[in-house]
Amino acid sequence: METRARSARAVFVAHPWSIAMIESRPAPSAALLTHHDRVLGWLFAAGFTAPLATLAFSTVDAFVYGFALSETNLPFLPSPGAEAEFAATVSPDPGAYPNLSRSLTELLSSGDYTYPSEFDNGLTLILDAIQAQLDATRDA
Numbered sequence: 001m002e003t004r005a006r007s008a009r010a011v012f013v014a015h016p017w018s019i020a021m022i023e024s025r026p027a028p029s030a031a032l033l034t035h036h037d038r039v040l041g042w043l044f045a046a047g048f049t050a051p052l053a054t055l056a057f058s059t060v061d062a063f064v065y066g067f068a069l070s071e072t073n074l075p076f077l078p079s080p081g082a083e084a085e086f087a088a089t090v091s092p093d094p095g096a097y098p099n100l101s102r103s104l105t106e107l108l109s110s111g112d113y114t115y116p117s118e119f120d121n122g123l124t125l126i127l128d129a130i131q132a133q134l135d136a137t138r139d140a
Contacts, residue, residue, distance in 0.1 A: 001056065001130070004039070005064050005123055012068035019065055049137055056130045063126055067119050078116050084108045 012019055022032075036057075043053035071078070076086045087104050094101035107113045 001043075001060055002123065002127060005060050008061075008064045009068050009071075009119060012065070013072055016068075016072040019069055046134070047138060048134060052130075052133055052137060055133075059126055059130070060123075063122055067122065071116065071119075074115060078114055080114065081111070083113055083115055084111070 028036075039057055040053050043056060044050075048056065076082045087108055092100050092104070
């Protein structure tokens with residue numbers, strides 16, 4: 001699932017129009033149905049139940065699609081320091097937006113934060129939760 005998610009994100013970022021095209025079709029193509037069937041087959045072979053396989057597939061896809069959509073619509077090009085430069089231009093008033101200000105300060109204080117790195121963090125969080133669910137179904 002991790003490789004599939006990373007691959008899909010790379011395609012969506014390289015071709016931002018692709019998400020809308022995939023989702024705008026009134027009926028899934030044979031190629032899409034074949035892809036979904038194979039992914040579910042891999043999950044079933046790994047011990048997933050149908051409900052957990054469907055949840056895992058849907059959750060990872062929603063994250064990948066949503067992240068790629070956000071990433072391709074950022075008001076700046078992600079690069080070292082770009083996030084801090086953008087934050088400086090919008091700099092919310094800490095009195096009016098204390099939580100947003102705190103978040104920006106803590107994220108950007110090291111100089112290492114990049115928005116694209118959040119993909120790895122989010123994907124790890126999701127995959128760890130899916131693995132925990134799979135382990136729980138095996139133990140039951």
